[in-house]
Amino acid sequence: MAQWPAPPPPPPTASSKGPPARKLLFMCTLSLSVTYLCYSLMSCYSSLQFPLALQEPPGAGEPSGGPPPSPPLLPSLLPPRVQLGPSRPPPPLPSLGALANASRREPPDSPQAPGDHWGLGSSGGEGAANRDAWIRTPLAPTEMITVQSGLFERDPHESSTTDEELTGRRGGNSTSGGGEKGAPGPGTTTPDYGEKKLPQALIIGVKKGGTRALLEAIRVHPDVRAVGVEPHFFDRNYEKGLEWYRNVMPKTLEGQITMEKTPSYFVTNEAPKRIHSMAKDTKLIVVVRNPVTRAISDYTQTLSKKPEIPTFEVLAFKNRTLGLIDASWSAIRIGIYALHLENWLQYFPLSQILFVSGERLIVDPAGEMAKVQDFLGLKRVVTEKHFYFNKTKGFPCLKKPEDSSAPRCLGKSKGRTHPRIDPDVIHRLRKFYRPFNVMFYQMTGQDFQWEQEESDK
């Protein structure tokens, strides 16, 4: 298995900003800003007309509990109060949208292999598909999320999975969310006693990153119990209150960790403050994946539910002739990880967030699981011996537990073949994401190597 390159020096975070790191970040930010400025000047930005919008500070109107927001880490990457969305007043400055011009008016690259290199494809089962952002209707103010210093429109029900393929076939230690109220599924190895606790660790994203694979693998650990479905507490169900949320959780014994995964948290403006006010020591896990492939996977999921939607190529652009990427489309926007992360770093130190590589989770699941278990303070119980590569599925699967004959590969909704995407569109998207990816690497101190675009052919 390929090894991670030596990690770069720790980046400045909301909690630790040593002088050298700050200088490095400043330099990088400055260079991004210059690039951004150049693109802005080169482009007919009047055609973008990305408006500014008034922004509530993160968490405004929330119950108290959050610390005073740290200064943004991306002060000059974007102008303040940028909103990407239709039908809004023209901006005095070009915005993030100008970055969409990164690939503008460029001759197409040499053709590359179509679509998604990993051939992972996605299969449906993701219940939000028919509610996704394909129809870009104006959103109510509560459906806005603030990212860094900008506002982005959020799908009212940005969601990833209903986990329908998992329901009813749970082995191990799960429950089915609110439905079974803590009753273990068939084949459970954990007795149904103990008490329900609020989660101490959350998989907060990203949608289509590999969150289900991670949750299924970690719940093999005897000291982890997790909800089978996505509770969506910190985005959709917050008004139901913490007791509702606690009741959704499985019962745990002393020493066991309660977990859940809801990938839309990562792009939900209110989530960091809400989670912080629940427990400021909550451990957060983010599975990230090349944003271009992630976007295609996201699209594939929606396509599986709504075959009549426009092509990816159509949806990806505001104006294809001009090369203007539509960053208001959720499939694109979710992949701007640096901006979303900025929001989290207002409330949580970087040390409390683990970034798992979605790519490595496929090629080296045990390696990624070792990091996850270390991060959670667990003994390394989930190891190579728990995985095998299933050739038919094309993915690693969990070996059968001794007491069950249930299949341990993920369902059809994970690993569907992606449609072929025009290589030129992929190229433009890569260019669009590049500065954000670089910033994300600097913020996390991890190089996910998405720029080595071999992996995205």
Ligand SMILES: Nc1ncnc2c1ncn2[C@@H]1O[C@H](COP(=O)(O)OS(=O)(=O)O)[C@@H](OP(=O)(O)O)[C@H]1O
């Ligand atoms: N072991 C294993 N089996 C199957 N699939 C795997 C696995 N590990 C990671 N992946 C990748 O997970 C992608 C789906 O991500 P998520 O589970 O986060 O999707 S969701 O947001 O919950 O809908 C899914 O994306 P697609 O391939 O696009 O379907 C897979 O690439």
